[in-house]
Amino acid sequence: QINHKRFLSDISSFGQIGALSGGGVARLALTDSDRLGRDELVSRMKALGLRVSIDNIGNIFGTRAGRLSSTVMTGSHIDTVLTGGLYDGTYGVLAGLEVIAALNDACIETEHSITVASFTNEEGARFQPDMLGSLVFAGGMSVETARATADKSGITLGDELDRTGYAGAGHGPDHIISYYELHIEQGPVLENENTDIGVVTGVQGISWSRLTFRGRSSHAGTTPMHSRADSGLAAMSLITRLHTALKDIPEQLITCGSFQVLPDLINVVPHITTLTIDLRNPDEQALKTAEKILTELISDTEKAFNISVKKETLARFDPVSFNGKLISQIEKIAHNNGFTARRLCSGAGHDAQMIARIAPAAMIFVPSVNGLSHNIAELTYPDDLCRGTQVLAEAILSDAL
């Protein structure tokens, strides 16, 4: 039985780390505020009697020993976007700690160990790809490659791990019985359908790229329109055309979230423009079609605007299906508690999709008010937060006992 009051207060106090003046938090991966969050997490883990271990990519594991060394794992991340909310990621990690606290309260010993994990750079807002820490943990990327990843200003993830003191020598559990991740939905489905619990069947495919447009800077007042090589206009035209071209692909999402022009001056035609494109689709074939259309539009744009475009892939993850047994388990627990539940596919990427490569994994969602996330106004009601944690606790226990 989880302690609602303690849990809600633990979430709210954690939200003060990296708090923004207008609400919300900024804990970009491996910045000073993320480090403060990590320090606080480690100290909370230790206070609960967990054995803490940091691996070479900065993932934090807190383990409550069972009779066996095999473990049931739960977790998520505590990094956020630059203007993030209190719940994305943090909720799942702190819910894991609440489950531990509740087991401690009830003096329950388990057969398998229980591990609460917090993965490095899940958001992908500072370093790409997203879910980087869990990807490395699952063997999908080498530590060397991951450490060499640089942020916008050229600082590498490896240097930041060293600077913050989170390039550990420990490692996570190697025999994972199952992995449950509890998360806010971050979308509108559960709220719209007035449903308590989302039983997540998988995660849609993600395709991230960075495009660099090179034209020629020139004078805004003297350069005839026909003799320009305007990298900014070319980029804007590409993005608007891409939206039109992908309109009819079912469930296709397109986002251009980052965009910079150089030299960024009112009377200078921009010579370099850099932008990112985030394409997502639950269907791999559809996602491939979207990518193909993007490639075609790029070469169209190069010709039409007399510029060159370089495309780099920042992340590419196929759609993932979670473990059928775990999915049914979660659904049963929700119903046994009298909660309404429905199956749904996740729009956001999650660490669970990486752990699914090495262990049975599944996720539990709770509703997001107005479906809003990656926004300082992100909110999940206390009752929903507690319902989700109750389901998590029972799912973990049913495997660990």
Place this chain on the structure above:
Amino acid sequence: QINHKRFLSDISSFGQIGALSGGGVARLALTDSDRLGRDELVSRMKALGLRVSIDNIGNIFGTRAGRLSSTVMTGSHIDTVLTGGLYDGTYGVLAGLEVIAALNDACIETEHSITVASFTNEEGARFQPDMLGSLVFAGGMSVETARATADKSGITLGDELDRTGYAGAGHGPDHIISYYELHIEQGPVLENENTDIGVVTGVQGISWSRLTFRGRSSHAGTTPMHSRADSGLAAMSLITRLHTALKDIPEQLITCGSFQVLPDLINVVPHITTLTIDLRNPDEQALKTAEKILTELISDTEKAFNISVKKETLARFDPVSFNGKLISQIEKIAHNNGFTARRLCSGAGHDAQMIARIAPAAMIFVPSVNGLSHNIAELTYPDDLCRGTQVLAEAILSDAL
């Protein structure tokens, strides 16, 4: 008779102030490198025996006394864009000094004084509007308003004048007989027609605005396309539609040179997007039509994308016609020297258009290689630089003697 070798070497040594490693210069108005340029200019003026005076907006005037206090003025500016060339502005100022040096060499006394002026923040790249120093000097804007103008990071022009020590107590000449400004064309006309000298008849109209789009930030993976308020997409759509809509207005130029999205992250729909629009046309009615279409597209965009747009005017100057007598004078001098010459309207804004409010004014252009300016590759050949300076010298002398 001007001294070619001295003049070319003076230009090239001045280009070392704020030099960029890849070529070109960065002397944004009232930055440290602009200050270094100002210091160097003042010391060159003093070395030529000029009386130097700095007015309250930082304009620098170097005067060679004549028998009367009335003056023939020449000048331009030494501030540049962030990735500028060696000639834009600086050429006209240093040519003025070369004319003085040549008069000194020849021990020529003049009836009227001769003043070489360097005006503050002509480029408008850091502070808007452009031609701010000459605008204030000509009485078109109060010093208070000009000092309160802030750059992108909120630093005011007044604070920068104080910091650099260029908020002077002196003033420029008050009886200006005529004003001649020598400048590189910055466009392709003279080069394309293989013409030595451009006799500038006026300057086209300039309309600068800043648009701020406010939408709602949300998650790139979970927010359905139809429920987004994507400020970035709205802005890109507006700019591309504006280009299409203004295509048929003769001689209409459109530039979106500055563009920022917030929070500028790959997986967050941007909530705020800020951009600038530079509209120019030699015909005032046509420019008004373009502005009207922009206003209409803004309200279309607000509706179509569920966002709000704020529009601020950063600069608005009607087309300007230069003094007919001065224009003919320049043309005659060019022909007398055996130079080919043609009349043309300036695409770029210039200090001369402000001085034209208070005195007879005109301009002399020399060819720009590939019509390129506001680019580090900006170039005018030595022979052209010298031809222009010769015409300037004779024009000044014919009025000042």
